[in-house]
Amino acid sequence: MLKYTITKSDANNGTKGKWYGRIVYDETIDMDGLAEHMRQHNIPYTKGQLKGVMADLVRCIYELTTAGKKVKLPDLGIFRIKARGKGAKTKDDCTITECLLGNNLSFRPSGAMRTKTWGDERNRWGVKWKRVERV
Numbered sequence: 001m002l003k004y005t006i007t008k009s010d011a012n013n014g015t016k017g018k019w020y021g022r023i024v025y026d027e028t029i030d031m032d033g034l035a036e037h038m039r040q041h042n043i044p045y046t047k048g049q050l051k052g053v054m055a056d057l058v059r060c061i062y063e064l065t066t067a068g069k070k071v072k073l074p075d076l077g078i079f080r081i082k083a084r085g086k087g088a089k090t091k092d093d094c095t096i097t098e099c100l101l102g103n104n105l106s107f108r109p110s111g112a113m114r115t116k117t118w119g120d121e122r123n124r125w126g127v128k129w130k131r132v133e134r135v
Helices: 031-039 047-065 111-117
Strands: 002-008 019-024 071-073 077-084 102-109 129-131
Touching: 031 047, 047 071, 047 077, 077 111, 102 111
Parallel strands: 002 129
Antiparallel strands: 002 019, 071 077, 077 102
C-alpha cells in the first residue's frame, strides 16, 4: 500500500501557502534486499548469483550512459545522462561551465512500466492508497 501525506509549502516562492500531497516511503531496499526478494519468487538462481548479475548491470549502465548512450531495459525503462543549463546570448558564450550547470542519471519508464504507471489514471496497477500524518 502506498502512503501519502499532505504538507503545506513554506518555500519563499510561488508555492508558499499551497498544499501538496507527498508519498511517504517506508524503507529503501538495497541490492541485497532486492536479490533476496527475487530469490523468494522461486527463480532458479541463488541470492549471490542475482547480486552478481545486478552488480554487473549497474556497472555496465554507468559505463554506457557516461559514454553517451541510452540503455533501454524492455518493460522497465530507459536510463540516460540528462543535463540542465541556462541559455547564453551567443554560441561562443555557451561553454560547459556556463551552459551545462548540472547533470544526473535520468530514468524514463517504457513498455509495460510506462503503460501501467503513467498517464491520466493514478491507479493503473490497482495500488491502494492510505493517507498518513507525517512523522
